[in-house]
Amino acid sequence: MTNPHYTFLILTYNEEVHLPRLLNSIYELNAAVCILDSGSTDHTLTIAATYDAQVKQHPFENHPRQWHHALNAFEIKTPWVIGLDADQVLSDELKQQLLHFKDEDYQGIDGIYFNRKNHFKGKWLKYGGYYPFYLLKMFRYDSGYSDLNEHMDHRFIVPGKTIIWKDAFLLEENLKENNISFWINKHNRYSDLLACEEIERRQKLRLQTVKPLFWGTPDQRTAWLKQLWWRMPLFIRPAIYFIYRYIFRFGILDGYAGFIFHFMQAFWFRLVVDIKIKELLNNEKTD
Known part of the structure; x- marks a missing residue:
């Protein structure tokens, strides 16, 4: 049955x-x-x-x-x-x-x-x-x-x-992500989506569905942290995020694989997103 x-x-x-x-x-x-x-x-x-x-x-x-x-x-x-x-x-x-x-x-x-x-x-x-x-x-x-x-x-x-x-x-x-080229290509595509999404949020074209609440459900806390992230300055926030994860959240204890992941996911990926956001903003000014 x-x-x-x-x-x-x-x-x-x-x-x-x-x-x-x-x-x-x-x-x-x-x-x-x-x-x-x-x-x-x-x-x-x-x-x-x-x-x-x-x-x-x-x-x-x-x-x-x-x-x-x-x-x-x-x-x-x-x-x-x-x-x-x-x-x-x-x-x-x-x-x-x-x-x-x-x-x-x-x-x-x-x-x-x-x-x-x-x-x-x-x-x-x-x-x-x-x-x-x-x-x-x-x-x-x-x-x-x-x-x-x-x-x-x-x-x-x-x-x-x-x-x-x-x-x-x-x-x-x-x-498949054991091949770093696959990981990079995948996250390069994701960075396009995330950069466009953040531009839309700046323009109030896209709102959060989940109520931001630090002491709420796991998703409500994530929504609250995202609001904090969007207020942080571009290019500086990837470095802050990596240091927070790798030092203050003890990512260094995850060893060799952990360093690759935390550096690429917290810093490299977020930096690429910020670069693309800046490019989109510059394109808006020239249109």
């Missing part, structure tokens, strides 16, 4: 290296699996078929819009949905939580945050503000939706009460 409580919703694009790992981790939960693919040319669709997943196709624009389409493209018959990226895997602790999950035990709850353990080049990034790290991944299908006020970062939003499973871990490791 198919699990009556929740359905897994997964996004894919050329994920043959990741998808078997994820599908194996959720197999014993006996839940429906819906995969929205954006044009894979490898063996992703063949792998999905071997696990009896329902697959649909949709061209990729950005993650928030792709999740929005996924939530509307499938006929979800369960009260809950779990939205996962293909490079994520359920830990044994999270699997046990889900094995015993029953909708009737969570009346009055609209969403559940999972704790994430992020890995880079085989190293768990325990420091630098990357653990604990809570993601709203499980929510009621009739109330949750994708935040379309973001270009790059994607998050699900629910109007009601949420809880956190602090000891149930989602393991994330993008094996």
Whole structure:
């Protein structure tokens, strides 16, 4: 009998290296699996078929819009949905939580945050503000939706009460990012999206969906920190952010892989975004 409580919703694009790992981790939960693919040319669709997943196709624009389409493209018959990226895997602790999950035990709850353990080049990034790290991944299908006020970062939003499973871990490791060229090309594309988004926010064309609140939910705190970030001066803020993560949040303890990740993600990527913001502002002045 198919699990009556929740359905897994997964996004894919050329994920043959990741998808078997994820599908194996959720197999014993006996839940429906819906995969929205954006044009894979490898063996992703063949792998999905071997696990009896329902697959649909949709061209990729950005993650928030792709999740929005996924939530509307499938006929979800369960009260809950779990939205996962293909490079994520359920830990044994999270699997046990889900094995015993029953909708009737969570009346009055609209969403559940999972704790994430992020890995880079085989190293768990325990420091630098990357653990604990809570993601709203499980929510009621009739109330949750994708935040379309973001270009790059994607998050699900629910109007009601949420809880956190602090000891149930989602393991994330993008094996393709072990190739630094892949990582750089990917984040160069992301920097275009983020630069455009920040310009739109400066022009009041794009607002935050989540209420900024430092002592609120994990997403409300993120929204508050983003407001702080947008007020900081360009070019200076990447250096401040890297020092904060690497020194004050002990990212230095993550070793060689940690240095690469924290430097590239906190400084290099943010600096590229600021350079592109400056270029866009200069173009506006000359038009």
